[in-house]
Amino acid sequence: MSSAATTDAGRKAVSKYGTDFYFIAQSSQIVPACRVLPINVTDVSETIKIVRETGATFAVKAGGHCPYPSGTNAENGITIDLSRLKDITVSDNRKSVAVGAGCRFGELYQKLEAHGLGCVGGRISSVGVSGLTMGGGISFFSSERGLACDNVISYELVLANGEVLNITKKSLPDLFWGMRGAGITFGIVTRLELKTFDLGEIWGGASAFAHEHETAIFDAFNKFVHTNQDPLAEAFLLVTDMARDGNSVYTMVMSHSNPQSENPPAFDDFKRLTPLFSSTQTRTLKNFCDEMDSQNESGFRYRTTSMSVKCHLSTLRQIAAIHDESVALLKDCAGFVPYLLYQPLLEAMLPKDDVGNALGIKPEDMPLIDISLLWRWTDIQHDKHISQVADQFVEKVEKATRANGTFHRYQYLNYAAGHQDVYGGYGEENRKRLLEISSKYDPDGLMPKLRPGIIQLSGSQKV
Ligand SMILES: Cc1cc2nc3c(=O)[nH]c(=O)nc-3n(C[C@H](O)[C@H](O)[C@H](O)COP(=O)(O)OP(=O)(O)OC[C@H]3O[C@@H](n4cnc5c(N)ncnc54)[C@H](O)[C@@H]3O)c2cc1C
Structure with a gap:
């Protein structure tokens, strides 16, 4: 890895979705010996044969959002870029x-x-x-x-x-x-x-609520996860404390895939609260995903982690409190912005065919909440400290949720840190x-x- 600090100016030099696009700055800083851009399956097959013969190591890059650097770029190796x-x-x-x-x-x-x-x-x-x-x-x-x-x-x-x-x-x-x-x-x-x-068009957007609504948001989110009967309605919660003063902002990302109106009733509890801003509207899926894209800036240093817990109101709030404590330890890290995600995993999301899947989540485990960190910052000098605090956050949440019986072994690969034993979380069988x-x-x-x-x-x- 380059030893150069990532500055904000450096961050902006990352190209927008070109072949060198990586969501996290740490991946962009890895220098492969060679980058291969296959145009068909034969190229990929030939490349693998060459890798084998040379004894080189390789990495594969598709969309470049892998949350840990070595997952998608090979230091001194061959990066196979599928773009x-x-x-x-x-x-x-x-x-x-x-x-x-x-x-x-x-x-x-x-x-x-x-x-x-x-x-x-x-x-x-x-x-x-x-x-x-x-x-x-x-x-x-x-x-x-x-x-x-x-x-x-x-x-x-x-x-x-x-x-x-x-x-x-x-x-x-x-x-x-x-x-x-x-x-x-x-x-x-x-x-x-x-x-x-x-x-056709879907309804959706993000509504952000001020700290004063914390109790109401967690109540409404927990109720939505446990009682919503409308399979076309989806929601997840994102907590951030940009000022790191303990006054988090709670963003609900809500969607309905067949809107009969601008006000799908599944979200009534959230609509009773006055948001700081809201982008909910009826629009195309692409338009909604473009807006979400603009809210997720690439090119910063990032640290993620994934865990899951059984959905209980007190656990959801306890995790937010542990997150507040962790974030307070990082108040001196310039440019640090913490995001804490609560993503529901519901029984309805389990495969309905006779194949099943490898994730190892059972109906009786549901509803689960995937708890993911998406912490970002700009300066390489904070990497170690931020990673230590993230690991301590995981330890504290695991300890608390094992103690109150809401711990679950599943870790979501797509948000996991590189050192997490994700496949162990699928169950030993x-x-x-x-x-x-x-x-x-x-x-x-x-x-x-x-x-x-x-x-x-x-x-x-x-x-
Ligand atoms: C801003 C943001 C938004 C996100 N939104 C969502 C979301 O809405 N829902 C969700 O579930 N997840 C979401 N994620 C997580 C996302 O699913 C993971 O980051 C995922 O790994 C991204 O895939 P990619 O192709 O972009 O990344 P890449 O970095 O290209 O790939 C990720 C990993 O998969 C491997 N890989 C990719 N393609 C292949 C292939 N064809 N063959 C073999 N190996 C391959 C790579 O080697 C790498 O290890 C989001 C992540 C970010 C950063």
């Missing part, structure tokens, strides 16, 4: 779309919009289709249609030996199951075929099954050796 795999083909019967692994959701939604269609995918435009989908994928449609990983019909995958597989539920059922949550570990996916559905699948398709165990930068099935630690 030229951009084909998007809607099927003749309009029920599916084949997407190149380098596409971002904004591009996909725009194309689907022209056909009156949507798909289960990311909530911001710049996020990559393949990274988000293979890690799980929480969407504006997940209560009705499940996670993104459970809405894939087929994958084109290049194995460590260069062989290309077409994976469907019928052709390779074991691998098809494993792809749902651990797809990035088996090889390089070059194309995904996703289910589509008819979609699922980890064992995933390891068996991995050794069947990669008998020499090449993938973990050639691609050491990603979170490994075995749980070996990354930095």
Whole structure:
């Protein structure tokens, strides 16, 4: 990594979604020996063979939002950048779309919009289709249609030996199951075929509430998670304390995928409160995701982490209090901005087919809340201290939630820190099954050796 501090001016030099785009500054600072930009599956297969022969290490980049640096760029190794795999083909019967692994959701939604269609995918435009989908994928449609990983019909995958597989539920059922949550570990996916559905305009936006509404927001959020009966309504909560004075702002991101009015009743409890601002309106999915994109600035230094807890009001509030304490320790870090996310994982989001998925979440565990940190800052000198405080936050939340019985082992891969044992969080039975699948398709165990930068099935630690 470069030793240069990331300044705000330096941050702005990061290009907007070019091949060198990475969401986190730490990834942009890694210097690979070589960057390969394949234009088709044959290029990817040939590249893997060369990597193997040379004994180099590699990393794969799709949309570039990986929350930890080594996951998506290979220091002194080969970075395989999929950004030229951009084909998007809607099927003749309009029920599916084949997407190149380098596409971002904004591009996909725009194309689907022209056909009156949507798909289960990311909530911001710049996020990559393949990274988000293979890690799980929480969407504006997940209560009705499940996670993104459970809405894939087929994958084109290049194995460590260069062989290309077409994976469907019928052709390779074991691998098809494993792809749902651990797809990035088996090889390089070059194309995904996703289910589509008819979609017109949706209702949605973000409403921000001042600190005085803290109690009411947590009450309303907890009630929404436990009692909402409308599968078309989705909401998640984002807490931030920009001034770090203990006066957090609470932002509800709300959506309804078939709005009959500007006021979907599912959100009545939030609408009783007066927001500082609100962007809720009826609009296209792409328009909504573009707005969300503009709220999530790339190029800062970031630290994330993911945990999950059973949804209990007192736990949700306790976590916010632990977060306040942690953030107070970082008051001297210039440019530090903390975001704490509460993302519901509901029983309705579990796969409805006979395949299941690798995530290891059971109906009786629900509702869960994914608790993710998205902390950002500008100066490299604060990296160590901020990471230590983030780790202490995790320890404190784990201790508190184990003590009150609301702890859950699941960690969401797509927001996890590089050293979290995500696949252990899927449950030991699922980890064992995933390891068996991995050794069947990669008998020499090449993938973990050639691609050491990603979170490994075995749980070996990354930095
Ligand atoms: C601002 C922001 C908004 C987000 N919004 C959402 C959201 O709405 N819902 C949600 O569920 N998550 C969301 N996430 C989390 C997101 O799902 C993850 O960051 C995800 O890893 C992004 O995928 P990517 O393709 O953009 O990233 P990349 O960094 O390109 O990929 C992520 C990881 O997957 C691997 N990978 C990617 N593609 C392939 C492939 N084709 N073959 C093999 N390995 C591959 C990469 O090597 C890397 O390790 C968000 C993250 C951010 C930063």
